[in-house]
Amino acid sequence: MSTVTTPTPAESGGLAPDPAxxxxxxxxxxxxxxxxxxxxxxxxxxxLRSGHTGDTTFQLSAETDFVTLPxxxxxxxxxxxxxxLVCVALTAESVRRMLAHTPQPIWIPxxxxxxxxxxxxxxxxxxxxxxxxxxxxxxxxxxxxxxFGALGGVLGxxxxxxxxxxxxxxxxxxxAAAIAASTTxxxxxxxxxAAVAGALVALVLGLFAITYLVDQVIVGVVLNVLVIGxxxxxxxxxxxxxxxxxxxxxxxxxxxxxxxxxxxxxGPIFFRQTALVYVLYAVVALVAFGLYRTRWGLRVRAVGxxxxxxxxxxxxxxxxxxxxxxxxGAIAGMGGAYYTLVSVNQFNRELTSGAGYIALAAxxxxxxxxxxxxxxxxxxxxxxxxxxxxxxxxxxxPTQFMLMLPYLVTIFAVAGLVGRSxxxxxxxxxxxxx
Amino acid sequence: MRLVLxxxxxxxxxxxxxxxxxxxxxxxxxxxxxGENGAGKSTLMNVLYGLYKADEGEIELDGEVQHFTGPGxxxxxxxxxxxxxxxxxxxxxxxxxxxxGNESTGFAGTLDLDASRERVTEISERFGFHVDPDALxxxxxxxxxxxxxIIKALSRDAELLVxxxxxxxxxxxETDELMEIMRQxxxxxxxxxxxxxxxxxxxxxxxxxxxxxxxxVVGEADPKASNVELASMMVGRPVELVVHKDAPTLGADALxxxxxxxxxLAGHKQVDGLSFTIRAGEVLAVAGVQGNGQTELTEALLGLxxxxxxxxxxxxxxxxxxxxxxxxxxxxxxxxxxxxxDGLVPQFTIAENLMLNRSFKSPFVKSGNLRIGALREFAEVxxxxxxxxxxxxxxxxxxxxxxxxxxxxxxxELSRDLRLLVAAQPTRGVDVGxxxxxxxxxxxxxxxxxxxxxxxxxxxxxxxLADRIxxxxxxxxxxxxxxxxxxxxxxxxxxxxxxxDLKDVVA
Numbered sequence: 001m002s003t004v005t006t007p008t009p010a011e012s013g014g015l016a017p018d019p020a021x022x023x024x025x026x027x028x029x030x031x032x033x034x035x036x037x038x039x040x041x042x043x044x045x046x047x048l049r050s051g052h053t054g055d056t057t058f059q060l061s062a063e064t065d066f067v068t069l070p071x072x073x074x075x076x077x078x079x080x081x082x083x084x085l086v087c088v089a090l091t092a093e094s095v096r097r098m099l100a101h102t103p104q105p106i107w108i109p110x111x112x113x114x115x116x117x118x119x120x121x122x123x124x125x126x127x128x129x130x131x132x133x134x135x136x137x138x139x140x141x142x143x144x145x146x147x148f149g150a151l152g153g154v155l156g157x158x159x160x161x162x163x164x165x166x167x168x169x170x171x172x173x174x175x176a177a178a179i180a181a182s183t184t185x186x187x188x189x190x191x192x193x194a195a196v197a198g199a200l201v202a203l204v205l206g207l208f209a210i211t212y213l214v215d216q217v218i219v220g221v222v223l224n225v226l227v228i229g230x231x232x233x234x235x236x237x238x239x240x241x242x243x244x245x246x247x248x249x250x251x252x253x254x255x256x257x258x259x260x261x262x263x264x265x266x267g268p269i270f271f272r273q274t275a276l277v278y279v280l281y282a283v284v285a286l287v288a289f290g291l292y293r294t295r296w297g298l299r300v301r302a303v304g305x306x307x308x309x310x311x312x313x314x315x316x317x318x319x320x321x322x323x324x325x326x327x328x329g330a331i332a333g334m335g336g337a338y339y340t341l342v343s344v345n346q347f348n349r350e351l352t353s354g355a356g357y358i359a360l361a362a363x364x365x366x367x368x369x370x371x372x373x374x375x376x377x378x379x380x381x382x383x384x385x386x387x388x389x390x391x392x393x394x395x396x397x398p399t400q401f402m403l404m405l406p407y408l409v410t411i412f413a414v415a416g417l418v419g420r421s422x423x424x425x426x427x428x429x430x431x432x433x434x
Numbered sequence: 435m436r437l438v439l440x441x442x443x444x445x446x447x448x449x450x451x452x453x454x455x456x457x458x459x460x461x462x463x464x465x466x467x468x469g470e471n472g473a474g475k476s477t478l479m480n481v482l483y484g485l486y487k488a489d490e491g492e493i494e495l496d497g498e499v500q501h502f503t504g505p506g507x508x509x510x511x512x513x514x515x516x517x518x519x520x521x522x523x524x525x526x527x528x529x530x531x532x533x534x535g536n537e538s539t540g541f542a543g544t545l546d547l548d549a550s551r552e553r554v555t556e557i558s559e560r561f562g563f564h565v566d567p568d569a570l571x572x573x574x575x576x577x578x579x580x581x582x583x584i585i586k587a588l589s590r591d592a593e594l595l596v597x598x599x600x601x602x603x604x605x606x607x608e609t610d611e612l613m614e615i616m617r618q619x620x621x622x623x624x625x626x627x628x629x630x631x632x633x634x635x636x637x638x639x640x641x642x643x644x645x646x647x648x649x650x651v652v653g654e655a656d657p658k659a660s661n662v663e664l665a666s667m668m669v670g671r672p673v674e675l676v677v678h679k680d681a682p683t684l685g686a687d688a689l690x691x692x693x694x695x696x697x698x699l700a701g702h703k704q705v706d707g708l709s710f711t712i713r714a715g716e717v718l719a720v721a722g723v724q725g726n727g728q729t730e731l732t733e734a735l736l737g738l739x740x741x742x743x744x745x746x747x748x749x750x751x752x753x754x755x756x757x758x759x760x761x762x763x764x765x766x767x768x769x770x771x772x773x774x775x776d777g778l779v780p781q782f783t784i785a786e787n788l789m790l791n792r793s794f795k796s797p798f799v800k801s802g803n804l805r806i807g808a809l810r811e812f813a814e815v816x817x818x819x820x821x822x823x824x825x826x827x828x829x830x831x832x833x834x835x836x837x838x839x840x841x842x843x844x845x846x847e848l849s850r851d852l853r854l855l856v857a858a859q860p861t862r863g864v865d866v867g868x869x870x871x872x873x874x875x876x877x878x879x880x881x882x883x884x885x886x887x888x889x890x891x892x893x894x895x896x897x898x899l900a901d902r903i904x905x906x907x908x909x910x911x912x913x914x915x916x917x918x919x920x921x922x923x924x925x926x927x928x929x930x931x932x933x934x935d936l937k938d939v940v941a
Binding site: 293294295296298299301302305306308309310311312313314315316422425 | 483485504505506507509510515517520521522523524525526530533534535536537539542543544545586
């Protein structure tokens with residue numbers, strides 16, 4: 001049976017847990033307190049070095065809200081220092097748990113992040129007004145392409161194909177959406193075209209990675225570069241001379257949902273978005289449900305974990321992989337439509353600026369789970385938006401630093417916080433049948 | 435269900451793996467396919483299961499000729515297979531594994547897990563399997579994982595069950611339980627094909643035996659035939675199953691291990707306070723179910739473990755804390771348990787593999803350059819001396835059969851001046867002929883006055899080679915007993931129980 005190339009987790013010793021994974025679990029426990037300590041200290045140093053006076057206003061409602069929540073006004077420095085104390089207390093709790101070898105529950109990092117963020121914002125926006133709603137609503141909007149991309153990544157990898165080509169799928173989707181929406185005048189046609197374009201990139205990936213057994217990481221990277229080159233060329237040769245007819249897409253307009261949109265805080269953040277966002281909600285739900293609760297999902301996961309086992313129960317491994325990667329590409333492609341139909345309303349060269357790679361980070365940070373990957377993408381969206389908001393209100397943090405923020409968050413999140421994570425066992429390994 | 439194979443021929447390139455094999459299996463019968471590793475048993479079963487397509491011949495089930503295009507067809511026709519390397523998905527539950535490929539679904543393709551749970555429970559109760567449908571497969575012991583494979587086949591109403599080397603991964607107790615399960619299945623009217631190379635098992639359950647050698651059926655054997663008769667048929671020449679060795683000529687204490695502890699990366703104590711002594715010219719064999727600290731013990735001896743405390747003294751020199759290279763240089767020979775991973779570089783030639791443990795100094799390296807002439811000369815000699823069946827010394831190690839690969843490892847380790855030999859699973863996955871050869875080499879090493887530590891999960895091998903037997907359980911010594919201790923006692927000790935009247939022997 002040596003003619004079949006597959007990972008065999010059950011070589012003679014049975015299905016023991018991967019020692020490398022166990023090892024990471026062992027060292028992961030120390031990471032959290034260390035990271036907490038470092039960034040708490042960072043905040044304290046910033047506060048010491050450059051104190052502010054005055055009050056910070058947290059505005060919780062938009063002016064148009066049906067139910068208006070009152071503004072919260074707090075003294076900047078006092079609140080900031082208070083939050084530093086909370087951070088220190090949480091760090092201490094985390095250290096205690098590390099020493100006692102008890103697990104670190106999820107509420108600790110969440111509470112820490114909230115406290116730190118509140119403290120940081122009180123300081124950065126002294127004498128200014130923080131529009132909490134628009135901070136978060138903007139984060140959701142900016143996270144759209146990342147979430148679509150991350151879902152595409154999760155699907156591909158769950159089926160055993162590394163989808164590095166997310167960026168290419170986003171970019172090609174954006175390009176196709178611009179042309180289709182310009183020529184037809186319908187953003188929905190643009191969205192469909194984006195999905196098709198993404199699937200097309202995925203088809204090429206599949207052809208090389210599944211059928212011709214080429215290294216998947218290399219194919220993915222090459223595809224990204226290829227799409228950049230191709231769209232740059234077409235942009236200059238075709239789109240620019242015909243900008244009015246081919247590169248003036250009809251975009252999605254904001255579409256508030258009647259009742260849900262009026263819920264305080266939640267409504268304006270989640271339900272006063274464009275139709276593309278509502279499509280996204282549906283896609284997230286469908287992917288999560290499909291992957292864990294349906295026959296389709298069971299087979300996709302089987303193919304990504306142990307393709308030979310799937311083969312021996314009559315599942316067509318490579319066909320399943322093709323179908324999944326095409327779907328993954330279509331979803332990622334839809335994310336590209338965000339750029340040309342929502343955000344910029346016209347195609348520009350390399351306008352994804354590497355968002356696909358951030359989406360890939362969200363896949364890993366989200367441990368190959370659609371919901372977690374979505375949350376991870378939201379975090380990156382938040383970091384991006386925070387940078388924009390703080391620059392706009394003229395905070396003392398240099399703009400260049402704010403532009404780095406999402407990438408810093410990515411590095412911290414992926415390297416630091418992802419304790420134990422186990423990718424699908426057969427990811428990146430082509431399946432060859434005798 | 436009655437299975438008839440007629441003239442099955444399967445070729446891989448120029449290699450004929452099966453040559454015109456014909457076979458009949460009746461319902462309610464356990465039919466053993468006996469043959470050495472590489473004789474073509476698994477290939478034949480993969481043809482039957484639709485994984486390979488036969489070049490010639492036909493498969494007939496209950497009088498109907500079948501044309502399988504994949505495992506799905508074979509399963510639909512009522513063939514179930516328990517694979518040597520389990521075809522289970524470690525991160526899925528038992529119920530999910532059992533339903534995979536055969537899922538019952540509700541609205542819009544949603545999985546009906548309850549139906550699968552019920553099916554698992556029902557089959558599990560009928561045959562007394564005790565399998566929890568919601569357990570993750572990776573958390574189950576190997577023996578239970580195998581039952582999940584059996585449940586998987588039965589849940590698809592298999593009438594013919596193929597067991598491909600099912601006992602290779604089992605403990606003696608689990609093996610006995612499996613034999614009982616096979617008898618039950620036979621009573622239930624299933625036809626069973628049992629592939630193995632272990633004679634004891636064949637004689638325990640077989641109704642009929644077909645012996646395969648080099649891809650051809652060499653004949654049927656009587657289940658009452660003796661081990662020697664069966665082995666001779668399998669190998670094609672008379673073989674000796676007993677290792678002949680004289681009483682040991684014991685020297686001074688050579689290897690003294692005191693209070694050895696090894697902690698793995700996850701923080702678990704894998705070796706927990708081991709103390710033992712091996713004298714010069716003595717074989718101490720370590721028995722125990724796989725995963726009870728044997729791997730960590732041998733790796734600690736070679737300096738391959740990070741977190742080691744206690745002391746390992748070889749001829750007065752402390753080994754704990756020394757680098758692996760220094761330990762090798764102080765005369766420790768090591769046959770690792772997995773030759774594919776630790777023993778050989780498959781992409782290297784035989785000659786290159788023969789110098790792996792002497793890649794720094796003479797005789798093969800001089801001022802940083804390989805002395806290719808010296809290496810080739812050495813390799814030619816060893817190829818003959820150790821009877822490695824290969825085209826020449828430039829053949830890639832990865833292309834050799836298991837037995838010949840292991841001979842290369844043994845040749846490399848024994849061709850230095852040794853002061854200790856550590857042999858872990860020295861004959862795992864090795865054909866009978868090579869086993870005989872390797873055992874002789876180990877005994878010869880011991881007779882030349884070198885202390886030998888043998889680790890094996892095969893009780894037969896432990897008993898055959900040992901002067902004394904040390905039984906390990908969860909990283910601790912259950913007892914150190916004479917080589918003639920009854921198998922039942924050893925089997926009991928391997929589960930961690932120490933007989934009351936047991937006395938440790940000191941060499």
